[in-house]
Amino acid sequence: MTPSPLTVVLLGNPNVGKSTLFTALAGIPTRVGNYPGVTVEEKLGRFSHRGRQINLIDLPGTYSLLPQSPDERVVVDVLHGRMADVPRPDCILVVADATNLERNLYLATQALGIGLPVVVALTLSDIADRKGIRINVDELSRRLGCPVVRVASPTGEGIAAVRDHVLDAAGGPAPRQLVIEDTAASRGDGRPPAAAEAIARYDAIERLLAGVIRTEPARGGIAEERIDAILTHRLWGTLFFVAVMLSMFASIFWLATPLMDLISGVMDSVSSFVAALLPEGAVRSLLVDGVLAGVAGSVVFVPQIALLFLFVAILEGCGYLARAAYLMDRLLVATGLSGKSFIPLLSSFACAIPGIMAARTIENRRDRLLTILVAPLMSCSARLPVYLLLCGAFVPERSTALPWLPLRAVVLAGLYALGIVVAAVVALSLSRTIFRGPPQPFMMELPSWRWPRPAVVLERAREAAWSFLQNAGTLIVAISVVIWALMTYPHDERAIDADVAALRSSLEARVAAGGDGDADRAELIGQIESLDTAEGLDAARRGAAQRGSFLGQAGRFVEPVVRPLGWDWRIGCAAIASFPAREVVLGTLGVIYNLGDLDPGDAGATTALERRLKAARWDGTNRPVFTLPVALSIMVFFALCAQCASTLVVIGRETASWVWPVVTFVYMTVLAWLGAFAIYRIGLALGW
């Protein structure tokens, strides 16, 4: 009979090399998810040693076993065997940073009181050596009453010993507790017992470490001090920070693009391959335009997610992530957020999805949720083509009062600023209302500089990309199929014929009515002529099919709602049909305006769309649909709306609740409508 597997938990402060030790012991985790009912990450791994299987649980980083956050509560519940579906541990493997032993022993000595066998791993021992910190491990082990092992990840020192000690200790007797003597100082005047215990525990740790640890003048210490002095310098440190953030942002913006193009290219070939295999009809359309489009639409996010997490893991690994939060905290506190929101929000300018996922680095749940809720307001790269097309077509090409500053640049910058300002206002009002609570303390360790471990960095990137595909990808494909169905059905051939015929007669009527002075005359004649070509007729029929589909009908249905924004029902259709992703709005506008599918990256296609939009008239009148106020209204709407199904799916996954995606969609859509209405009215009033 094989003996039952042992359960070992990894307990330690944040940033002490817990993940590194986990990887060294168990390799790639067998499961990463949430504990039942809470969004606290559960990470499980497995290894066997001397014929015994050991299940390893990586607990969230914690400073104390007197829990103050849900994460810390989970830690205590797991240690006491009170967590559903998690067996009571057979051994606690305490991970303590050898370079910062005094504070790390606070948690370690608390663990001695749990009543379970304890093994202490002194991580970063190689760095402690370099810093001249000498620890008498045998004496420490004797005084603590439990095995203590030096661990150094670059050489793999201590890993085998940790395995041995864990196996030997598991199921055996628990070590004695550290004797903590109350002193007059610790009791103080009416101090709560927990506070008195904290003071007494540190006193006990100081006594315990006396003679065990000594610090020699460090050999490498000088260089480290110098790096530290530069990186924390008011000017140089800030400049370095800006440079790091810019390169991170540039890389998720630009480095990801060729990879994303590659994925799109491959998916296009797969689509055409599948399309060639199947006869034309509903099945082919479902597979190609529904399923494969959805797969492509989710896989395309992987490069950005992987790159951002690569960056975040490198920054975290060398200790700079906390430094970034420290530098930006004051700025973000003003909006009710904290410094840790900075990287998620910055990344959201490239794409909200990796940004929302990067909010995992925020331990404070309130700050994390607030960050997730406002991240989609940052103007992501998907909005840029919409801004560029509409700015190019409808914002006059002239400079402002400042001769070197073109009006278009002002509008573009204004749209980005709008997202930031609205996000600040939303975060501030939410933090003052539904997220109001006791003051959120900000106590963050600034880890010492060190080299990130490549294995850990790669694992973070892989894990982020994989969890996105696994959790969000499937749902994104499902939503894509639903949207496909809504845009494809009902498919009524006779209605399509009638629609195309009506289109032709309305175009002919406009040509007949307009004189030679009509600027759009050539464009209108071109449109009529294109209806006689197979390609043009097909595009017009596709437009008619989309206008007649459920989504198209929804566009007509919401016309009274979008009318105050200056939109006709076609713009309403395009806005609704762009729910899968904002950038789709150009494609849907193309289809709705009978141009067929167009590639927003293709200059020819976008100028064709520009001309088509300029020639559009309100049904039965000669009044142009697209004017400057309408174009601004559309841009403001897209700056603020939540037309991105993938973002909403990821919000749902990251918050483990469907409430927050609904809240996000509702508040953003309401704000988008109000913003669009305001700019349209202002534009009309000022006669733009």
Add this chain to the structure above:
Amino acid sequence: MVAESLDDVSVGTTVRVRDVTGADPVSLRLLEMGLTPGVAIRLVGKSPFGDPLELEVRGYRLSIRRQEAARVAIGDR
């Protein structure tokens, strides 16, 4: 004027904690992070906007906001 609490210490100064005021979880966490009576703290620096602060305590670096630093009374008891 002699600084009374950690939030009005100047950069580079080393001071001793006299006490942490308050009896709520925030004060408890300050103690648990090692800011106990008698311990030496050096104010390493301030963020470019003046807040939060960077401290060195018990051999490690800790960042707290001025608001929390105001709970840390300094000087000999």
